[in-house]
Amino acid sequence: xxxxxxKNTIYAAIAGMTKAFSSPNRxxxxxxxxxxxxxxxxxxxxxxxxxxxASQHLQVLKTxxxxxxxxxxxxxxxxxxxxxxxxxxxxLRDLAQEQEPAVQVTLQRFRQAxxxxxxxxxERLGELPRDKTIIxxxxxxxxxxxxxxxxxxxxxxxxxxxxxxxxxxxxLDYN
Amino acid sequence: xxxxxxKNTIYAAIAGMTKAFSSPNRxxxxxxxxxxxxxxxxxxxxxxxxxxxASQHLQVLKTxxxxxxxxxxxxxxxxxxxxxxxxxxxxLRDLAQEQEPAVQVTLQRFRQAxxxxxxxxxERLGELPRDKTIIxxxxxxxxxxxxxxxxxxxxxxxxxxxxxxxxxxxxLDYN
DNA sequence: TCATTATTCAATAATTTGCTTGAATACTTG
DNA sequence: CAAGTATTCAAGCAAATTATTGAATAATGA
Numbered sequence: 001x002x003x004x005x006x007k008n009t010i011y012a013a014i015a016g017m018t019k020a021f022s023s024p025n026r027x028x029x030x031x032x033x034x035x036x037x038x039x040x041x042x043x044x045x046x047x048x049x050x051x052x053x054a055s056q057h058l059q060v061l062k063t064x065x066x067x068x069x070x071x072x073x074x075x076x077x078x079x080x081x082x083x084x085x086x087x088x089x090x091x092l093r094d095l096a097q098e099q100e101p102a103v104q105v106t107l108q109r110f111r112q113a114x115x116x117x118x119x120x121x122x123e124r125l126g127e128l129p130r131d132k133t134i135i136x137x138x139x140x141x142x143x144x145x146x147x148x149x150x151x152x153x154x155x156x157x158x159x160x161x162x163x164x165x166x167x168x169x170x171x172l173d174y175n
Numbered sequence: 176x177x178x179x180x181x182k183n184t185i186y187a188a189i190a191g192m193t194k195a196f197s198s199p200n201r202x203x204x205x206x207x208x209x210x211x212x213x214x215x216x217x218x219x220x221x222x223x224x225x226x227x228x229a230s231q232h233l234q235v236l237k238t239x240x241x242x243x244x245x246x247x248x249x250x251x252x253x254x255x256x257x258x259x260x261x262x263x264x265x266x267l268r269d270l271a272q273e274q275e276p277a278v279q280v281t282l283q284r285f286r287q288a289x290x291x292x293x294x295x296x297x298e299r300l301g302e303l304p305r306d307k308t309i310i311x312x313x314x315x316x317x318x319x320x321x322x323x324x325x326x327x328x329x330x331x332x333x334x335x336x337x338x339x340x341x342x343x344x345x346x347l348d349y350n
Numbered sequence: 351t352c353a354t355t356a357t358t359c360a361a362t363a364a365t366t367t368g369c370t371t372g373a374a375t376a377c378t379t380g
Numbered sequence: 381c382a383a384g385t386a387t388t389c390a391a392g393c394a395a396a397t398t399a400t401t402g403a404a405t406a407a408t409g410a
Binding site: 003004006007008009010011012013014015016017018019021022023024025026027028031048065081082084085087088090091092093094095096098099100102103106107109110 | 178179181182183184185186187188189190191192193194196197198199200201202203206223240256257259260262263265266267268269270271273274275277278281282284285
């Protein structure tokens with residue numbers, strides 16, 4: 001086989017896999033699945049797309065071996081397939097956060113624009129210990145709730161930190 | 176701004192950057208540039224595409240901030256823009272090597288199919304020291320010459336190793 | 351078996367992407 | 381300034397990608 005043919009095959013195969021990453025909806029799905037397995041309908045609801053469209057994207061991700069599925073009754077649960085899939089998503093995200101002004105700016109605004117659902121936390125502040133540091137966790141760096149929680153906790157005199165990494169990040173550290 | 180709008184903006188921005196990675200030709204260009212800066216024509220020649228097409232791809236990569244350029248006389252030299260660009264490419268490559276059978280198989284064949292240009296090395300074997308270990312280096316894991324060289328050196332009783340990482344990998348270790 | 355529910359499939363239209371060709375720009379050197 | 385060379389631009393066409401719609405599968409439970 002010609003050297004050029006080898007190269008063409010390899011780069012085409014990698015690009016094929018990479019294409020699965022290059023759609024906003026699929027990235028959001030990957031980001032969701034980094035938090036644990038989900039059904040098609042959950043994914044559709046949380047990403048605000050139709051079920052058929054979510055299913056379609058999931059097929060693309062599955063063909064590229066980025067996600068896997070298991071059946072449980074009438075439900076099919078999807079999850080990320082392996083740590084390297086997550087590692088690649090993380091590398092792309094880090095890169096974009098460093099180099100894409102749109103991401104930097106929006107993310108900052110996103111985290112400042114305090115919203116709502118720290119409501120329960122506010123109501124149950126009394127149940128939290130004051131002698132310990134509280135770690136606020138929230139899936140991925142694109143979820144704002146951890147930030148809101150930390151701000152609320154600080155305002156009320158608690159020691160609190162935001163956990164920057166998702167659970168898959170923590171696993172990555174051990175490999 | 177609506178939470179959904181935030182998310183749409185962020186994922187779209189990341190996907191925009193990711194799209195720059197998802198073309199075989201552009202991946203090969205990135206792989207080339209991981210070895211150091213190159214002119215448009217060098218890139219076109221080494222990737223076996225036309226100059227206009229290479230230029231076009233380079234514009235895409237530049238818009239996505241994955242490469243940068245500098246002018247020197249009539250030449251414009253392109254190079255990778257930052258370690259994170261390289262890190263992302265490496266993550267994608269690792270993922271594909273692990274999960275894409277086509278990549279695994281082809282890469283293996285590629286490295287076995289000994290070719291030619293270790294010719295000069297063969298002719299100048301006498302100039303090499305026999306009391307030291309020789310490290311064969313070759314840009315990225317997708318270049319075969321290092322493998323051929325190691326095989327030749329072993330066959331002639333030298334101590335030799337293949338350096339798996341490119342020079343950018345080595346830099347990554349220090350950050 | 352039949353109705354129900356979760357998921358996938360299939361067809362379509364709109365948009366985007368990739369490569370080619372030939373012309374235009376930008377810098378250098380005589 | 382003129383000629384030469386490296387690079388980019390612009391137009392055009394073929395191919396791939398996306399979301400939508402409505403129908404088809406597949407498992408569950410009565």
